[in-house]
Amino acid sequence: MATIEVDEGTKQTLAFAARMANATEGEIVRRLIAASSLGQAQEEPKQEAESAQPIYADYEGHRTRGLYYPPGRVEIIDGPLRGQSFKTPTGAARAVVRHYNPSVNDNRNGWGFWQIDNGGGPRVWLQAIRPNDH
Structure with a gap:
């Protein structure tokens, strides 16, 4: 052993x-x-990529892009946090805040931090597609 x-x-x-x-x-x-x-x-199942929803967050003048995988995982796909994966949108949001502004409390609600990347259409928060079981 x-x-x-x-x-x-x-x-x-x-x-x-x-x-x-x-x-x-x-x-x-x-x-x-x-x-x-x-x-x-x-x-990870191979079909998971098909269910990915492009998202982004603007914080401290920086845009961070990610992919949201229901029911809650977020993978950051660009910037200094690229490649990091989080079990929840809140975990990903806190990482972004810590990275760009480590002197503030990183407590954030990720569902209201991330936005759906809908190609420049109206602002839609990730909360709009949050599963009911959360």
Whole structure:
């Protein structure tokens, strides 16, 4: 069996999560990897690209473009955050704010931060296509 080294705080957190989930620490690590963007990138279905909705956000004079994948994932496709994937629009919005203005609180509602890229038509916030289960 292989081992990994973690600091004491991480070990305690991992042990607590394992107890709460009635699982082993190894299973918790496997679940975290599977749920991460790295794990998702390896398991993405090929048809997912067909469901991608182009979106953008304007913040601090910078436009950041992305792709929205229902029910909530956002992948940034240009600029300094290009290639980063987030489980929620809010996670992606917070990353944009942190990047361009690290001195402010990054708390943002991503559904009201991102806009649908409809080729210059009227402004439509991502909230307009938010799934009902969120």
